[in-house]
Amino acid sequence: MKQNKWKLLTLCLFFFGLFILARNDSLDVKAATVTHKENGWTYTITDGTAVVTDYTGSETEVTVPERMTYNGRSYLIRSVGDSCFEDCDRIESVTIPEQITYLGKCAFKNCTSLREVTILSDLDGCSSYSINATSLYHGRDSKTNSVFYNTGSNAPSLTVTFGNGVTYIPSYLFATADENGKRNYCYVTEVNIPDSVKEIGEYAFYNCFALEGITIGDGVTNIDEYSFANCTDLQATEMGTRVNTIGEYAFSGCTNLDTLVLNNSLATISSYAFQNCSLKEIVLPTSLKALEKGAFKNCTFLNDVTIQSNLADCNKSSINTNSIWKYDNSEDYSVFYNTGANAGTFTVTFTNGVTKVPAYLFATGYDEGQNVYCHITDVKIPDSVTEIGDGAFYNCYDLKTLRIGSGIKTIGEKMFTSSPDLTIYGYTNSVAETCASEYRIPFVSVGAIQPTASGNSGNSGSSGNGNTTTSSGSGTSTSGSKKTSSTSGKNSSRSSVSLSRPFISKVKNKKKRKVVLKWSKNRSASGYQIQYSKKGSFKNKKTKTIKSSSKGKITLKKLKKGKTYYIRVRSYKTVAGKRTYSSWSYVRSVRIVK
Template identity: 30%
Template sequence: MGSFDKKGTLVIENGVLIDGKKCSGDVTIPDSVTSIGAGAFMDCTSLTSITIPDSVTSIGFCAFSGCNILTKIKVAGGSSYTTVNGILMTADRKTLVQYPAGKTAASYTIPDSVTSIGDDAFDSCTSLTSITISDSVTSIGDRAFSHCRNLTSITIPDSVTSIGEFAFSGCANLTSITIPDSVTCIENSAFSDCENLTSITIPDGVTSIGDGIFERCVSLTSITIPDGVTSIDSGAFFGCMSLTSITIPDGVTSIGDAVFWGCVNLTSITIPDGVTSIGETAFFACEKLTDVTIPSSVTSIGEDAFANCEDLTIYGYADTCAETYAKENNIPFECLSAAPSPCTIEGTVLVKYTPAPDVPAEVIIPEGVTEIGDEAFKETAVQEVVCPSTLHTIGENAFNHCAKLKKITLPAGLRELSYNAFVFCISLTEIALPEGVERIPIHCFFNCFSLKRIVIPEGVTEIGMEAFHKCSSLTEVTLPASIRKIGMYAFAGCTSLRVIHMHLDIRKLDGFSMNIVKDCGDVVFDDLTYPAPAPKQTVPVPKQAAPAPVLPEKPSEDAAQAAEKERLAAEARKLAEEQQRLQEMAARLAEERRRLEEAARQQEEQQRLQEEAARLAEERRRLEEAAKQQAEQRRIQAEEAARQ
């Protein structure tokens, strides 16, 4: 642990002052100290002034917290720190390190030189009632104004972008505060225990409501949460006893543990459709909460989430997490009728999309679907599709002739695109393919003539024949180094195409032909690597008195062999291209044959069904005739019996 050097009541170890809590009056730190440790003088209630030597280069957090009669800090020279009117700052005066808590002034204006208010800078400064922060300040540190219990007003300028943890915690008399739109980050517990804070507006740039941020703000009646917020973390509104209602924005996906614990006057709350999880004890002891609607998007509700909500009724949908939770915890449940889904799902496969007249043009495919089946959306008027994270396959002709499809969001887990997947999607302007896709098959984006931009990700090894044929708005294409095969006419008819960025070595391609850009005009192939020519050799020639006459040389045997090799290589490339063309033609013919066989099979099946229907109709006619004969026979028998 090292040796200790005790000087009076200071404990110093290896140049670090680690304990001065028993000091009193005026204290001068010796020159042997290079660092003041975290909490070194914390709660030293008898310390009135302190002199810091120029040897000190760092001061830990909470070093002077709770020194409630400390009125002055002095620095003896020094290159790291300085003081202004007894207030400690860094030498460049850009960071306000410590305002002595024992100062008696009621107000203070932070100098224009300051850009950062340090951690614990005004901790427990109970004499201050107002503080003016200069426009130069961009950040407010952790616990910067914590326990300034008499602070009633503070103006945060537009220059500030972040507010640290517990920054205003325990400012018991702060009634309102305006946070500028420039602030994008508010850390955990920033306004906890502000007992008289009644209202606050969170700026639009904030995306997360941190842990305990308004914990025990018992007077808070209203709060505005911006649309950009996606999560409300644990204990955010814990013990906000005056809060009666709150609107959770649509972007929120999770509600953390104990978020509204003890909000005893909360009577209503709307949970938006995007929320997927509600944490443990989230609404514990919300005594006046009588009803809550839980959307079907919620897949997880933590233990005791609605415990001690005595008059609560949960509204939700059948066979959902909400119904299960209500039944398991003996909470009344009212089932809502769900609108019929336009998507027919069998197992994990979406087999058919059948839109009703009132169904919106945007389709959100539910989580759990792993495959969009063949022709699922074919020739429908869908305009936008959001695919689930579970999707890994898009089947043949899945979006064939979806003429109004403008946008589709593909998940990172997608692995397979199939033949004709987006053929004739004439309104599709751009698409982002995830990195898991390895192959873009034949005709995948055929005739998508509004498609302007596509980046083919690393990992794709093959682009099939006519994959982007007649995408006439496509101006630029980026191909990754992983490409090994580009099918015939892959980009043919792309009349606006001007550059293809090919980050690959042509030698690694399985054949390469300029027919991939047939009918495209002038296309530049950028970043394409060709085989390097053989380096020239220089042979030194010894000096001679007179040069010998130079006679024309016969081509060397090596040169002739090299020329023959080059000719054979060129011939091999041509043969490879022809082989590729024939292979692709064979694949195309095989595909067409498969399609025709399938059509023939369907026709045969249809004919069989028609014959079966005719047979059944004949059987039905025969049975009806027999029934008529039996009825006639019974009638005759009845008449004879009546005559007798």
Template identity: 25%
Template sequence: MKKTLSVILLILMLISAFAPLSASAEETSGSCGKNAEWQFKDNVLTVSGSGVVNECPWKSLSLYNSIKKVIISEGITEITCRYAFANCENLKEAYLPESLEYVPHHIFAECEKLEKADLPSNIKYISGGAFARCYSLKKIIIPKSVTSIWPAAFDNCTSATGTLFIPKDTLVRYYAFKNCDSISEVVFEEGYTIKFESDEEEYYVDEDYAFQSCDNLKKVTIPSSMKIIPPNYFTNCKSLTDVVISEGVQTVGGFTKCTSLKEITLPKSVKYISDKAFAGCPNLELKMPYEVKRIGRLALGYKLVKEGKYDIPYAIEGFKIYGKKFNVLTEYCKNNGFTFVDMYDVKNASVSGLGSKAYTGKAIKPDVTVKLAGTTLKKDTDYTVKYSNNTKVGTAKVTLTGKGTYKGTITKTFKINPKPTELTKLTSGSKSFKAYWKKNATQTSGYQIQYSTYKDFKNAKTVSITSYKTGARTIKKLKANKKYFVRIRAYKTINGKKQYSSWSAKKTVTTKK
């Protein structure tokens, strides 16, 4: 019995002696490459050494979801094991060294609590899915050294805010920033280009959908060096309102279902508009130059309605296209039942500054403001002005004729009304008052006197005086001891219709018993 008990105690002693050593080794450190080691301490996992990390033993250990910070030390050049820290549930910070050549595939994919990840300034590319579904990542800063951002690299980084700056030598692959809902602006560095193959009217790129469904994106600036905006590049960016396309861009696509777009002016360099380029932009007013050679199928003027799994295109009722009249544009409008507005024909211009004027005895030539498709035209440079019937009371004419780049003619009218008169005196009488005014010597047929017990002339009564030579009138049958508000205006009868001056300033008088 004693011998048996001694054996049991010996076994227990051996277990208690070796078990902690095994657990301790599993949880703290080890090798992860020929010259690389890792260590876990105080919720921080540090990889140090040099060269390549080709193993990620920490992924299979119980400590994995206790990691809150990852530090890759200077000297590490590659991490070849995919998903090195993917699904690390509590990871919040990650620091990568300047020696690292690229960000590996899915290295931090689905680290939902990751808030900060500083990228090295010399990094060459960011691999596919590197930060996909890092919902808490606060900021995305792309170093100028990056030559390529691979597909879905920052897919669903929904908390990344502010302006996203894309360096000129960086290729942005498809879905790279899909569903980055909090980015408000995308700016491409001048010199940025899209790498593509082309047979003049068709082109092939690997950058479609790069910024798809960035729900809070409001502004995009396209530099002159970016010759192509690829198909679906900004598709479904529902808050996008401000698009600046610089002179030099040749092919425009990529704005499908940008439902908040209201106005875009295309530069003269644009030659091609891709299929469905602006489909699903129901509020868009597009202004284009005559240099456009091709407009793709369903490119403009269509809304997309979800029916089952598919977006079905329907023509937008009343859709207008502004441009210079040329075959490609007018043919597209004709084929699709849209309205074409020639932005170089002044007959389509809006003219302001032609309100009613008062007779002066001299020719009246009001200054006008002429706008066409959002552009304010310059007098004597873009158009000339001719006035007629603009001296006497009646309807005057203004004729605008296009000049230089602009063509066509538009005629507008304005009223010349009688010269206003004014009350000179009001005298009180028994249940009456007498009004005196300045007489108009010319271009007047008579006058109207209006009076009321309310200062806003509510329930006012009007008395007409049919001779312009009359300068006074007594108004009778009024209430005794009552205050009246009085005003007067002149009129001229033209073709049986009265044309009035403005009302005079009001005066008051109180009747007697």
């Protein structure tokens, strides 16, 4: 009996040992890395997680798989591994499905034929080493980290589309450190950002020199620092209707950016956001609260600025020519440092409702001979303004005309000492007249102040006019109220339908005597009308009509080489057989050189 018990105990111990060994083996298998190849794809399975690590297939249009099966078990694919598609120069289109959360370093490096990228998922941020030109540490440079290094260089264009449901564009996604001349950057030409996206991460499109058009959805609230810096082919952009903050250097170095539309949700334009751009006209929205240092530094073609809100005072360091503290001087702090130098004239208009001209807004600390001051020539201040802050126009040497409304009560210090050709237009017996006398500046009266029962000025017809009207062809746009109207046809007011003004995102002479024109589409419209002329007045214009709201592109043909053409677009809605038009887009110009 005892012998049988010992045999039974020995047998139990034996099977228990086998169980332990089997369990350890199973743990080892689970921890081991398994490589599996199928249909041109290579997968790596580690700890129950699958990653696609290589593609050797022959397809030109590729969608990253959502799942793979190994030994009868299905695995969800979450990542595209490092260098997965590197040197796949036959691929023309790639789709990143919803479950992918990570793109590895150099994942699409040297995919030179890539012309279309569709991203349907929220991706993790990419490596900050993507913007390092060189590094003391091996592997910490752009060439070994940029996800889209030298991508699309042999394709006619590269369009990036983010799917509805994507909420964030990751930092450094398309960034490289390469300069334009080295030709190894990401050649993305067009980006479509849906309303679901809330934030564009820092450096997301940094050094995308070929980027020509951006559609920013109405869900975006933050455009982070350096997001679109050095996109030198970008000509125009319109902020989404909910953009609250434009980050530091966000569009810095976009040297061909000459058209900018800001909507009424924007609160802050951060430091150097539009440094070195070619902006010509800026309408700052009523929602804007702060212009930070260097926001429009070196915008030398700027000729018209409209201000519709009460802005915070600017930094007094704007007038410092030198300082014991590094970066504490005019070049680094002046909001409008070296602006308008190539414009000829430069007009600043404050609209009715603004109550203060911020201190040091247009100030610099440099001598006239250095030619880096703000080249304002004309300023219009309405009746609603009661105060001009200290040094608001300090060292504006080119200032010739200052029109001051009847409401002014306080004019700060250090205002006009460096404006030798200035004439002030204002009211007799006003603070403006007193200031002109003190500074020995010529004064021209526009009338006498007529107090009303409430004690406020009741004089109209002064330099303190109400809303400022900006002409865009035959349509008009009122800066103060932002209401639009069109005077180009009798049918324009026959319907209560409201149509937004189209935004021209691209106008480029690419082929012989042809211009490619793109604009924002309006789903509620019935179609679009395009006009172009060799004259800015649109005399002898030609008109094209597109009877579809889904088409936002046209090629204008048989243009004259060597001539400059002016182009505008408007949408229309047909109701009961009658057309209602939007106002015209901002006019864009293009010179035919090919």
